[in-house]
Amino acid sequence: MRTILISLVTGILTLAISYYVFVVNEPTEATQFRNSGVSASSDAPVLDTEEVLFLTARLEEYQQKVYDHILDTQHQQERFNGVLEHIEARLEAVETSANTQVSGADELNEAYSAYKAPKPAEVTDEDIGYFIDESLYAGYQNDGLTSLAADQVVANLDKVPGVSLDDMQCADRFCRATFSHVNGEQPEVHGLFGEPPFVNEGFTIVQPDGRVALYFNQPGESLSELRSEVGDSLGYWDHASEETSSR
Numbered sequence: 475m476r477t478i479l480i481s482l483v484t485g486i487l488t489l490a491i492s493y494y495v496f497v498v499n500e501p502t503e504a505t506q507f508r509n510s511g512v513s514a515s516s517d518a519p520v521l522d523t524e525e526v527l528f529l530t531a532r533l534e535e536y537q538q539k540v541y542d543h544i545l546d547t548q549h550q551q552e553r554f555n556g557v558l559e560h561i562e563a564r565l566e567a568v569e570t571s572a573n574t575q576v577s578g579a580d581e582l583n584e585a586y587s588a589y590k591a592p593k594p595a596e597v598t599d600e601d602i603g604y605f606i607d608e609s610l611y612a613g614y615q616n617d618g619l620t621s622l623a624a625d626q627v628v629a630n631l632d633k634v635p636g637v638s639l640d641d642m643q644c645a646d647r648f649c650r651a652t653f654s655h656v657n658g659e660q661p662e663v664h665g666l667f668g669e670p671p672f673v674n675e676g677f678t679i680v681q682p683d684g685r686v687a688l689y690f691n692q693p694g695e696s697l698s699e700l701r702s703e704v705g706d707s708l709g710y711w712d713h714a715s716e717e718t719s720s721r
Contacts, residue, residue, distance in 0.1 A: 545682050546607060553600075597705045599677045602697075603689050605704045606650055610643045619644040619692070626670040627651060633669065637661040640685065647695045651688045652681070661686050 564584060624642040631637060638661075641652040649671065655661040663686055666672050675697035676690030691697050 543611070546604075548682060549600075550604070597701045597708070599679060599689075601708065602677075602701060602704050603650075603679045603687065605700075605707070606645075606648050606689055609645055609648075610650060614645045616644050616646055619646070619649070623649055623651070623671040627666070630666055630669045633665040634661070634663055637663060644692070646692065648689065648691045648700065651690075652685055653688065654685045658684065660684050663688055 620642055623644050624639065627639050627642065631639065636656045637653050638656065639651060640654050641650075643650050653661040653663050660680060663678065666688075667676075672688065672690055674691050674693060674695070676688060677697075678686050678688050680686055691700060
């Protein structure tokens with residue numbers, strides 16, 4: 475749903491720019507010819523170069539957000555495909571083990587259990603990263619903290635030559651910084667650890683396009699508490715409790 479909305483906004487901006495560039499700002503002679511002698515002076519708004527550049531920049535910004543969201547969606551699709559492959563493998567095992575001591579019904583029960591709870595025993599960094607991404611997409615962003623963190627990173631980029639900061643977004647409890655390398659290779663950002671704002675707990679995740687996202691918590695916040703919160707929201711701990719009770 476979010477992808478459709480962003481695509482719609484992008485389309486509207488594209489049409490608006492096209493209208494102003496190719497209709498509103500067309501040569502005066504063409505306008506006079508079309509209006510059959512009407513005076514060249516008109517009350518129609520004229521978009522200057524600075525405004526065109528501003529709208530173009532906004533369009534590129536929305537296009538980048540669409541691209542980033544597509545990458546996140548592809549990542550989630552890969553995880554879902556892994557679950558489906560696991561189910562298919564279990565179902566194949568049921569078909570080929572009909573002559574074993576384990577009955578087909580037991581195999582089906584195991585396959586259903588794997589489908590019902592395909593989650594790992596512990597919350598992964600990818601789970602936390604996805605949780606933070608969704609929170610930032612939902613608008614839980616603190617502009618002041620984002621600006622401060624970005625300035626601190628830029629001041630220390632000399633410690634990681636060739637690495638640039640592509641994006642910084644912070645909420646009240648956590649942040650995500652995205653880095654790239656000028657040569658297009660995977661950036662090495664460990665040289666920034668221990669420097670502001672990366673003085674607390676954090677972890678990195680390599681993005682599908684080769685960039686590196688560094689997730690870190692704000693001062694006074696605990697990554698273990700966030701991990702527990704993510705586990706509760708995903709139902710990891712409830713599943714573990716059910717298994718313990720069944721024993």
